[in-house]
Amino acid sequence: MNISVDLPNHPYDLVIEQGAINEVGTWVSSLWREQKILIISDDHVAPIYAQSVIESLNHVGFETEIFIFKAGEAQKNLETAEKAWHACAEAQLTRSDGIIALGGGVVGDLAAFVASTYMRGIHFLQIPTSLTAQVDSSIGGKTAINSKIAKNMIGTFTQPDGVLIDPNVLRTLGQREFNEGLGEVIKCAAIADLELWNVLEQAKDSTDLLNNHAEEIIYHSCNVKRKVVVADELDNGVRLYLNFGHTIGHAIEATAGYGKVMHGEAVAIGMIQIAQAAEKKGLMEIGISNAIKQMAEKYGLPTSYAPWIEDELYQSLLHDKKGRGDTIKIVLVPKLGQAEIFQIPFKEMREFLIEDE
Ligand SMILES: O=C(O)C(=O)C[C@@H](O)[C@H](O)[C@H](O)COP(=O)(O)O
Ligand SMILES: [Zn+2]
Numbered sequence: 564m565n566i567s568v569d570l571p572n573h574p575y576d577l578v579i580e581q582g583a584i585n586e587v588g589t590w591v592s593s594l595w596r597e598q599k600i601l602i603i604s605d606d607h608v609a610p611i612y613a614q615s616v617i618e619s620l621n622h623v624g625f626e627t628e629i630f631i632f633k634a635g636e637a638q639k640n641l642e643t644a645e646k647a648w649h650a651c652a653e654a655q656l657t658r659s660d661g662i663i664a665l666g667g668g669v670v671g672d673l674a675a676f677v678a679s680t681y682m683r684g685i686h687f688l689q690i691p692t693s694l695t696a697q698v699d700s701s702i703g704g705k706t707a708i709n710s711k712i713a714k715n716m717i718g719t720f721t722q723p724d725g726v727l728i729d730p731n732v733l734r735t736l737g738q739r740e741f742n743e744g745l746g747e748v749i750k751c752a753a754i755a756d757l758e759l760w761n762v763l764e765q766a767k768d769s770t771d772l773l774n775n776h777a778e779e780i781i782y783h784s785c786n787v788k789r790k791v792v793v794a795d796e797l798d799n800g801v802r803l804y805l806n807f808g809h810t811i812g813h814a815i816e817a818t819a820g821y822g823k824v825m826h827g828e829a830v831a832i833g834m835i836q837i838a839q840a841a842e843k844k845g846l847m848e849i850g851i852s853n854a855i856k857q858m859a860e861k862y863g864l865p866t867s868y869a870p871w872i873e874d875e876l877y878q879s880l881l882h883d884k885k886g887r888g889d890t891i892k893i894v895l896v897p898k899l900g901q902a903e904i905f906q907i908p909f910k911e912m913r914e915f916l917i918e919d920e
Pocket of ligand 2: 699747809826830
């Protein structure tokens with residue numbers, strides 16, 4: 564199953580196929596001519612997939628090198644990026660060579676950032692191995708590293724040449740890692756896809772989703788993402804819908820210390836919190852926050868975070884990229900399946916941080 568991301572300046576395909584990870588060489592040769600490739604991966608994913616990916620690439624004539632870093636959100640920083648730039652230089656990559664990101668969201672964001680900045684930009688491909696990366700971060704061209712001050716504070720918009728999604732690899736994830744990705748799936752359903760919401764409602768639990776609906780939820784989520792990315796590549800309009808739950812979610816991730824609360828977990832908490840506050844203000848239909856909360860609980864996601872220090876969270880979200888002067892754009896879901904953007908003074912965000920009793 565292919566989804567075309569039809570961006571005028573850089574169209575590319577998402578290939579969603581069981582077992583695709585075993586055919587990496589064939590896929591890459593359909594996109595790139597013979598060249599040097601630096602694979603960027605982490606020490607959780609590389610031991611499982613790197614060898615077979617390298618063999619498959621070598622088999623069709625690509626020369627490969629690999630850069631492996633320690634897994635985890637805490638490593639998505641300038642220090643790791645610098646090591647990866649040096650790995651590019653040591654591998655003598657030129658502007659006709661490329662990078663392949665082999666891993667979850669952290670690997671994908673960092674490898675794409677490195678590719679978009681090394682020698683002012685070289686080509687890259689994404690092979691996402693986590694659910695979060697398969698349904699969200701590998702698509703759309705947001706590259707990023709974190710700073711201590713804010714999540715994804717430094718980055719570029721640079722599109723990959725292709726994304727290879729193999730739902731089978733999700734079987735090697737731990738339960739928490741799989742559930743984490745469901746935070747983004749629930750988000751996609753809530754902002755734009757009631758059919759996906761129904762699939763989530765009908766399925767028994769996350770094991771049932773993994774065993775019987777993996778391709779379906781990936782396909783739906785990727786399609787939600789494709790539509791808004793094609794309509795608004797640079798995140799000034801409808802693409803912001805994808806940020807539902809992220810203003811508070813990112814503040815939780817940064818203040819807790821990167822990696823303590825996983826991204827999809829923080830997004831789940833962020834969606835519930837902003838929805839509860841928005842309902843009280845009459846900006847969302849009553850009951851949506853509860854529906855999202857029940858969905859998160861069903862799929863093993865946290866629904867609250869402690870210690871909830873309003874001032875700390877507020878200081879952190881002042882760095883949100885949806886800030887415009889002394890205002891911020893927030894994403895709400897007035898009706899389930901429909902998102903809307905509201906521009907409010909930054910200080911009003913304090914009201915969205917007040918917890919439900
Ligand atoms: O692709 C987008 O646009 C998104 O907002 C998707 C998010 O789920 C993703 O976490 C993204 O990296 C957040 O971007 P940011 O601009 O808020 O850093
Ligand atoms: Zn996200």
